[in-house]
Amino acid sequence: MPHTITEKILLKHTKAKDVHPGQFIDAKVDICLGNDITAPFAIEEFEKTGAKKVFDKNKVVLVPDHFAPAKDMKSANQCKILANFAKKYSIKNYFEIGRMGVEHALLPEMGLVLPGDLVIGADSHTCTYGALGAFSTGVGSTDLAAAMVAGEVWLKVPESMKFIFFGKLSKWVGGKDLILHTISDIGVDGALYQAMEFCGETIENLPMEDRLSMCNMAIEAGGKSGIIAPDKITERYERAIKNKSRRGIGKFYSSDKDAKYSKVKEYDVRKIEPLVACPSLPSNVKPASKLKDVTIDQVVIGSCTNGRISDLRIAAKILKDKKIKPGLRLIVIPATQKVYLEAVNEGLARIFVEAGGVFSTPTCGPCLGGHVGILAAGERAVATTNRNFIGRMGDPTSEVYLSNPAVAAATAIKGRIAHPDEVI
Amino acid sequence: MKNKMRIHKFGDDINTDDIIAAKYLNTTDRAELASHCMEHIDKAFAKAVSAGDIIVAGRNFGCGSSREHAPVAIKAAGVSYVIAATFARIFARNSINIGLPIVESKEASDRIRKGDSVKVDTKTGLVRNLTRKESYRFEKYPPFMQKIVKAGGLMNSIAKKKR
Numbered sequence: 001m002p003h004t005i006t007e008k009i010l011l012k013h014t015k016a017k018d019v020h021p022g023q024f025i026d027a028k029v030d031i032c033l034g035n036d037i038t039a040p041f042a043i044e045e046f047e048k049t050g051a052k053k054v055f056d057k058n059k060v061v062l063v064p065d066h067f068a069p070a071k072d073m074k075s076a077n078q079c080k081i082l083a084n085f086a087k088k089y090s091i092k093n094y095f096e097i098g099r100m101g102v103e104h105a106l107l108p109e110m111g112l113v114l115p116g117d118l119v120i121g122a123d124s125h126t127c128t129y130g131a132l133g134a135f136s137t138g139v140g141s142t143d144l145a146a147a148m149v150a151g152e153v154w155l156k157v158p159e160s161m162k163f164i165f166f167g168k169l170s171k172w173v174g175g176k177d178l179i180l181h182t183i184s185d186i187g188v189d190g191a192l193y194q195a196m197e198f199c200g201e202t203i204e205n206l207p208m209e210d211r212l213s214m215c216n217m218a219i220e221a222g223g224k225s226g227i228i229a230p231d232k233i234t235e236r237y238e239r240a241i242k243n244k245s246r247r248g249i250g251k252f253y254s255s256d257k258d259a260k261y262s263k264v265k266e267y268d269v270r271k272i273e274p275l276v277a278c279p280s281l282p283s284n285v286k287p288a289s290k291l292k293d294v295t296i297d298q299v300v301i302g303s304c305t306n307g308r309i310s311d312l313r314i315a316a317k318i319l320k321d322k323k324i325k326p327g328l329r330l331i332v333i334p335a336t337q338k339v340y341l342e343a344v345n346e347g348l349a350r351i352f353v354e355a356g357g358v359f360s361t362p363t364c365g366p367c368l369g370g371h372v373g374i375l376a377a378g379e380r381a382v383a384t385t386n387r388n389f390i391g392r393m394g395d396p397t398s399e400v401y402l403s404n405p406a407v408a409a410a411t412a413i414k415g416r417i418a419h420p421d422e423v424i
Numbered sequence: 425m426k427n428k429m430r431i432h433k434f435g436d437d438i439n440t441d442d443i444i445a446a447k448y449l450n451t452t453d454r455a456e457l458a459s460h461c462m463e464h465i466d467k468a469f470a471k472a473v474s475a476g477d478i479i480v481a482g483r484n485f486g487c488g489s490s491r492e493h494a495p496v497a498i499k500a501a502g503v504s505y506v507i508a509a510t511f512a513r514i515f516a517r518n519s520i521n522i523g524l525p526i527v528e529s530k531e532a533s534d535r536i537r538k539g540d541s542v543k544v545d546t547k548t549g550l551v552r553n554l555t556r557k558e559s560y561r562f563e564k565y566p567p568f569m570q571k572i573v574k575a576g577g578l579m580n581s582i583a584k585k586k587r
Contacts, residue, residue, distance in 0.1 A: 024568035037449045041492055044452060045579050067450055074450035124490040124514055140492040140518035146582045154568070154578075188437055189484035193513050222484060224513055281437060368446040368489070387488060389441045391464045 002256035004160040005229055006195040009135040009253055013118040021159040021262075029059065030117040030134075032147040035103055036064035038122035040081045041141035046148050054089050055151035061093040061112060062086055063103040066364045071371035101336025101362045104128040104216060104304035109336055111241040114250030115230040120144070120153050125304050125386065127218040131211035132238075133230030133252060135195075138219060158224045159262040160195040160255075165202035167270040172420045174314075175210030176306055176384070176404040178202070179217040180275040181267065184285035192222035194262060197255065202269045203228055208237040209310040216305045217386050220282040229254040274419060276382070277402040280390045288407045291417040297379040299324075299412040300393075301405050302333030302360075303367045306384035309334075309342045311405040316348040318409035318424050319355040325415030330357030331373045337362060357412070369393045375400075382411045429504055432469065433538050434462075434481040439488035440515065444497045446489075457493050458500035475502035478544070480536045482508065486515025492522065499524045505544050507551065509533040520569055521578040527551060532560040 003011065007019050014025040034042050039062055046054075054060050062082045070076035086094030093112060095101070104125050107113045115133035119126060122144040129136035139153065147153050163182060178198075183190070196218045203211070211228050218226030228234075230252040238249035274288045301307070301315050312334060324330045332352045334340040340362060343349045349359045365372035367385040375381055375394030381401065383393065388400040401417065410418040442465045444457055451457065462469035479498065485508035486494060495518045498506060506519070509530040519526045527544060532551045536542055540555040551560045565573060575581035 024566065037446075037491065037493075040452050041496075049579060049583060066446075072450065078450055122490055122492075124488065126490075138490040138514050140490055140495075140514060140521060142492060142521035142578050143517065146521075146578050150582055150585075154572070188487060189510065189512070192484065192510060219488075219514075222487065222512060368441075370446055387439075387441070389439045389488060391445060392441055396464045 002258040004197060004255045004259040005227055005253045006135055006160055006225065007157060009116060009118060010155065010157055019157045021157050023157045025155055025157060026152045027118055027155050028151055029120050029147050029153055031059055031061055031113055031119045032144055033061045033103060033121035033123065033126060034144045035066050035123055036068055036075065036078045036082055037066045038141045038144065040078050042122060042144035042148065043081055043085050045142055045145035049149055051149045054091065054148045057090050058092050060091050060148055061107065062091060063095050063100060063106060065100055065102050066368065067370050068100060068363060069097050069361065099337060102304045102307055102364055105308055105335030108132060108212065109338055111238065111243045111246035114247060115234055116251030116253055120147055124219045125216050127223065127225050128212055128216040128304060130215035130218065130225050130227035131208065133228060133234055135225055135227065137225045158193055158195045160197050161191055162261040162264045163196060163198050164200035164264065164266045165198065165269050166200045167202060167268050169202065169269055170273060172274050172406040173272055174404050175206060175213035177272055177275045178269065179214040180277050180285050181272050183217065183221045183283045185265065186221055188220060188281050188283045189222040191218065193224055196221065196223040196226045198226060198228050204231060207310065208233055209308045213305050217282065220386060274404060274407045276407060276417060277388055279388050279399040279401065282388060282402060288403060288417055289419045294417045295380065296328060296382050296411050296416055298329040298331065298373060298375065298381040299408050300331045300366050300373055300381060300383040300385065301408050302335060303364065303385040304335065305386045306405050307333055307335030307339065309339045311384065312339065312343050312348050315405040315409040316351040318406060318420055319412065320351050322355055322413050324356040324412040328412060328415050330355065330412045331360060331366065332357050333360045333363060333365060335362055366393055382408050382417060384408050429476040429478045429542065431536060431538050431540055431542060432473065432477060432479050434479060436482035437484045437487055438481050440486055440491050440494040441488055443486065443494040444491065449491060449493055454496060454500035457497040461497040461501045470501065473501045473503065476504045477502060478542055479503055479506045480533060482533055483510045485511050487512035490514045492518045495519045495522055495524045507532050520572055523573065523577045527562050529560050529562040532562065535560065
């Protein structure tokens, strides 16, 4: 029976002789992940079972990144629960601040998730790792607890949707715009329960960091996972990772030519311009060029979607030797310590600060209305993050517009939503 | 089964930030989570809801973040069933894993109005609307999920397997 890449990876991780969409399986996990919001619940459940150890101390990853560095006493206690648990069970991959980064930027960067892996994370954006050619999906805390005990997760084999992108990307258009375009086309539940497979000549030429941005937001279309077949770009990315204790560069799967898809969509990317998702759903997408009358109070550049070095380079290119609009707040958050150092060494941090912005330590912070940039009543933000729900970044009457880093940087200069061509 | 309850209606795409805002995620205290349930979209809900009530919502209920705090807050608020046209994936599996009963039925979601008297019968897979004298069929959990539910949630089901 022909299989999609998703089905092949699932088959490799289960005892079942074959897999087909709709089938329930128990699957072995290569990595399970939790953070300071989701892991405390999981740890409570884990301890209740009386388990003496985790199934594999090298395969559990704990990252306090959401409310860390601890924003208040309660958050400090949540982070402490992770630290204590990691110590008690000798969990190697616990990342205290100083080593910590936004989890979905950190794990690929460290080579902790590999092509062909089956990964679950108690965080909805765990779908990010599909960019590496892994099956990777968000679950809840109880799932994480069960996986820490047994090394397994129950899954329903998803149907797959195929998204074929062709044509050359226009200037200032990247992975973020491709995924916003896709979500706007199919809606926030357009891929409910399904694996979203991205392919075509545009994807074959798309840099890894753009692929990560795309797969990151599969969940915003209701997807169970996003995935891109590993190729030369994947191999180059994996070989460049300097981490001696990693498990190699993974296993490269691809879909059979006659594999079955529930739906096939084709997009001519030459027609796509820099996009913005307006409040309060990621599917409410309009071209940045049509939103020039929307004034903005705060710009956030960072997150698991767009906080990587390539994102900061784009933003710095636009902000170099310029000042942000007086009265507007610009917050730049490199996603990991490595990105932070690169941004310092390349002079990007200086550009942001001289433009009038702040340059923060890695954290999920404002993306979920946690800290480091909460919005007041009625304020509006442009953010390179992934969700623009009501009150997502602060007061329920505040608004979030989602964009790529180029639009965000241009907006910071203009004080209103701007196309990058207006400022450079 | 006595399943007479009050109905709380919600629309499409109710996300987990709506159900429990991120600022309350620095705790695992069930009662506290319940006291802020639906705060961003319906300030009165947490006070109005009482044990046995039913939430009836539209499409894609529970979309967004994976926070288990969302079904936990709903369960701790005393809600006995969530009925929706469709559920977002992670919310659905979290509900099953923690034992919050969910019912997927577009018809029930469309037809049930605030004030209706409704009974859910999981054995027959029927939602009965006593006010409108209608009933709506729903797909029962597949056997794989029923095992988890019967065991009293995922952790019990895992413990059973290990024995």
